[in-house]
Amino acid sequence: xxxxxxxxxxxxxxxxxxxxxxxxxxxxxxxxxxxxxxxxxxxxxxxxxxxxxxxxxxxxxxxxxxxxxxxxxxxxxxxxxxxxxxxxxxxxxxxxxxxxx
Amino acid sequence: xxxxxxxxxxxxxxxxxxxxxxxxxxxxxxxxxxxxxxxxxxxxxxxxxxxxxxxxxxxxxxxxxxxxxxxxxxxxxxxxxxxxxxxxxxxxxxxxxxxxxxxxxxxxxxxxxxxxxxxxxxxxxxxxxxxxxxxxxxxxxxxxxxxxxxxxxxxxxxxxxxxxxxxxxxxxxxxxxxxxxxxxxxxxxxxxxxxxxxxxxxxxxxxxxxxxxxxxxxxxxxxxxxxxxxxxxxxxxxxxxxxxxxxxxxxxxxxxxxxxxxxxxxxxxxxxxxxxxxxxxxxxxxxxxxxxxxxxxxxxxxxxxxxxxxxxxxxxxxxxxxxxxxxxxxxxxxxxxxxxxxxxxxxxxxxxxxxxxxxxxxxxxxxxxxxxxxxxxxxxxxxxxxxxxxxxxxxxxxxxxxxxxxxxxxxxxxxxxxxxxxxxxxxxxxxxxxxxxxxxxxxxxxxxxxxxxxxxxxxxxxxxxxxxxxxxxxxxxxxxxxxxxxxxxxxxxxxxxxxxxxxxxxxxxxxxxxxxxxxxxxxxxxxxxxxxxxxxxxxxxxxxxxxxxxxxxxxxxxxxxxxxxxxxxxxxxxxxxxxxxxxxxxxxxxxxxxxxxxxxxxxxxxxxxxxxxxxxxxxxxxxxx
Numbered sequence: 001x002x003x004x005x006x007x008x009x010x011x012x013x014x015x016x017x018x019x020x021x022x023x024x025x026x027x028x029x030x031x032x033x034x035x036x037x038x039x040x041x042x043x044x045x046x047x048x049x050x051x052x053x054x055x056x057x058x059x060x061x062x063x064x065x066x067x068x069x070x071x072x073x074x075x076x077x078x079x080x081x082x083x084x085x086x087x088x089x090x091x092x093x094x095x096x097x098x099x100x101x
Numbered sequence: 102x103x104x105x106x107x108x109x110x111x112x113x114x115x116x117x118x119x120x121x122x123x124x125x126x127x128x129x130x131x132x133x134x135x136x137x138x139x140x141x142x143x144x145x146x147x148x149x150x151x152x153x154x155x156x157x158x159x160x161x162x163x164x165x166x167x168x169x170x171x172x173x174x175x176x177x178x179x180x181x182x183x184x185x186x187x188x189x190x191x192x193x194x195x196x197x198x199x200x201x202x203x204x205x206x207x208x209x210x211x212x213x214x215x216x217x218x219x220x221x222x223x224x225x226x227x228x229x230x231x232x233x234x235x236x237x238x239x240x241x242x243x244x245x246x247x248x249x250x251x252x253x254x255x256x257x258x259x260x261x262x263x264x265x266x267x268x269x270x271x272x273x274x275x276x277x278x279x280x281x282x283x284x285x286x287x288x289x290x291x292x293x294x295x296x297x298x299x300x301x302x303x304x305x306x307x308x309x310x311x312x313x314x315x316x317x318x319x320x321x322x323x324x325x326x327x328x329x330x331x332x333x334x335x336x337x338x339x340x341x342x343x344x345x346x347x348x349x350x351x352x353x354x355x356x357x358x359x360x361x362x363x364x365x366x367x368x369x370x371x372x373x374x375x376x377x378x379x380x381x382x383x384x385x386x387x388x389x390x391x392x393x394x395x396x397x398x399x400x401x402x403x404x405x406x407x408x409x410x411x412x413x414x415x416x417x418x419x420x421x422x423x424x425x426x427x428x429x430x431x432x433x434x435x436x437x438x439x440x441x442x443x444x445x446x447x448x449x450x451x452x453x454x455x456x457x458x459x460x461x462x463x464x465x466x467x468x469x470x471x472x473x474x475x476x477x478x479x480x481x482x483x484x485x486x487x488x489x490x491x492x493x494x495x496x497x498x499x500x501x502x503x504x505x506x507x508x509x510x511x512x513x514x515x516x517x518x519x520x521x522x523x524x525x526x527x528x529x530x531x532x533x534x535x536x537x538x539x540x541x542x543x544x545x546x547x548x549x550x551x552x553x554x555x556x557x558x559x560x561x562x563x564x565x566x567x568x569x570x571x572x573x574x575x576x577x578x579x580x581x582x583x584x585x586x587x588x589x590x591x592x593x594x595x596x597x598x599x600x601x602x603x604x605x606x607x608x609x610x611x612x613x614x615x616x617x618x619x620x621x622x623x624x625x626x627x628x629x630x631x632x633x634x635x636x637x638x639x640x641x642x643x644x645x646x647x648x649x650x651x652x653x654x655x656x657x658x659x660x661x662x663x664x665x666x667x668x669x670x671x672x673x674x675x676x677x678x679x680x681x682x683x684x685x686x687x688x689x690x691x692x693x694x695x696x697x698x699x700x701x702x703x704x705x706x707x708x709x710x711x712x713x714x715x716x717x718x719x720x721x722x723x724x725x726x
Contacts, residue, residue, distance in 0.1 A: 026312060026313035027313045033308055033311065038312060041307065041311045042303065042307050045304050047171075047306070047307055049445065049494050049496075050171065050309075051317060051446045051494030051495060052445055052494075053310050053311055054313055057311060
């Protein structure tokens, strides 16, 4: 999730839900799958079981907001820790970024 | 084996005629995420069989009887139906089926998913389901236009009559088609005419997995639901002797503390108080016979068992003589540990037990058994139990549980407290909770003849069986050998004249289960590593050494040659880098891999590149070729 705009692992920050800070979940990204990351994820057929995808996408969304042209290393660093299917996920993040170069 | 059960021929599920004609499922699926499908007053859809529904609005729903756990069944199975239906792929959606014998696995006779079987076992049945619906839609159109059905064609969810230029969409024909009897048999397409199968297709389940709308078991919420966390025995097979719940009950939010078969459940208005409650329980355990089990002693026991021959899985020639007389020999011992499946979504199950019904929501690979278990605990008939299959956040076999312990726990608790309950396992609960891949101990010996050709191969496997003593035993245990223990070893592809593979069953105790590719997952490692040792002993290239032994295994050989070629086998590599090759078949799929690796002076292995060739067992046609 995004906590006051920063990507965090909700399981470690669940307590903040009570103190008036702003939390954005995957549902807040777009209502119609129009967010560029959602489009990239669909274009690359990223999810398998899909359980971790909300976390993956929310982490990538903050990275791209902070750094419009991240390097491969930036992407790998940002996405580390959200498990599974790392390769196509980094590839999708890359695909999203490359047309803007 | 692939007959489609047609609705009009038997009372399928809770089907019944409703106003406006048509047959629909009764209220069956959970009111989740705006996806309810209740019976309505007017005609809503045409459902010629258990697998496809067509709405008056042109929507097409394919019912998926092999749970979606990432392997793509919601897309691959929907493709089989859509292809023969000549449907517009954009109109197709997929949803998990309820539980009914009509959805039983055609090979296993139960509703379940596993064994890499979903596509090839449904290849004929689901195509027939689509073709049946198509034939009925065409017949409906022919009747409407008063023309011969043979002059009508279907394409992209529309039936056309070329001579008159008339056309009607599937949705417009759905109600009329619902009054017709399904044909006794239908012709299937020549695969050369496929428009969808074999073509690149986007997964149907991606949108719901990138906007948070996909509902996994752990996402399920039902009104009034409480959350349970269970204290289970710290030893495998232990039981509760006595417990004191006073401190747990004093925690704010804790509603009930209930003893169940597998432990003590703390039920609260949320996960966190339930977990706190569990930490406050004081339990005395009867730790059972495995209380003193340890890895070292068990390893010694396995090594002792490996000294004598077990049940023979495969045998040819005379291994003992060949080994005794061989000029060159090599022996090795391989050990693999217990492994947890560790699916990303923690184990969970929601149950709502009422006087005359039981609803279960869970990501399961084994609906038939889960329903039977819930019926047994509640005293209800299986028909009074609804198992709602949710998306699985990984399965890998961990959610195909013959003893149904995840469902049993939730049903027992809900029955006791008369309230819907969600049982949540922490990740630690899952990791230490058993149901692992069995630990294995292998002794293996092989010999080369005077021409450096393999003359003998003797492989003994020691491990527990999670099949012996279960209903699966008659299907999987043959001549005293558990097939899951020796698969990938007993079916050695390499031509070696004197061969012996046998299995020693280790004592039961630690709960074990099918883990990913099951026996193949360790046996492929042992066999492919040891054949490399043998190639090294012969002083031969590991690719050429294998290839010479695969003359009678054409598909193995092709995969091996293909991957070697693509990886540039034999071409120069940077200093310090080497290549390794392996090939294996499991569940009808063939995999070849070449890895480029280096080892640092500190002994750290680095993988630089892996080239993989995968020949899937997709369908009958590809198996023939």
